[in-house]
Amino acid sequence: MATKAKSAISGTEQLLSRIVDGLNHVNKKLDSIIQLNKNILSMQKRLLRKYSIQGPSVTELKIEPDALSLLSLPASLRKTVMVLYKLEKATAEGLAKETGRLRAVESAAANQLVRLGYLKKKREGREVYFYIESPMEIEK
Numbered sequence: 001m002a003t004k005a006k007s008a009i010s011g012t013e014q015l016l017s018r019i020v021d022g023l024n025h026v027n028k029k030l031d032s033i034i035q036l037n038k039n040i041l042s043m044q045k046r047l048l049r050k051y052s053i054q055g056p057s058v059t060e061l062k063i064e065p066d067a068l069s070l071l072s073l074p075a076s077l078r079k080t081v082m083v084l085y086k087l088e089k090a091t092a093e094g095l096a097k098e099t100g101r102l103r104a105v106e107s108a109a110a111n112q113l114v115r116l117g118y119l120k121k122k123r124e125g126r127e128v129y130f131y132i133e134s135p136m137e138i139e140k
Helices: 002-054 054-061 065-073 074-086 090-101 103-116 135-139
Strands: 122-123 128-130
Touching: 002 065, 065 074, 074 090, 074 103, 090 103, 090 128, 103 122, 103 128
Parallel strands: none
Antiparallel strands: 122 128
16 A cells, blocks of 8 residues: 555655646746747847838838737737737727727727726827827837
8 A cells, every 4th residue: 555655645746746847948938938938029129210200111010019018918918919909099988899899898908908007098179099109100
């Protein structure tokens, strides 16, 4: 009976050891993905600066959503951000039409994203528009 217990403990230790090794491997991969993402964002910013000096063709360049930032958001907020990347500027009603959710739900999600710093909002008359601030606007 004691040998069965010892072998069970030994098997559990081996399994835990393999799990820890696997997690260490995944952590190394994630670290390299994060570093690559930083390099890509840095390169995109340099390109935007370069093309902004040369003229209006900068509108053709657009920084896409940072995948790691979007993955850190809950799915409901991520959906709102992705729709805004598509529309560029929209009211809560416009977001709701695109996502198929209620206007109040989109308004709450967009306002939460404003508080988190992912979106900006601006009032034009009676309408409140949500938009993603471009890097060009940030640097000016």
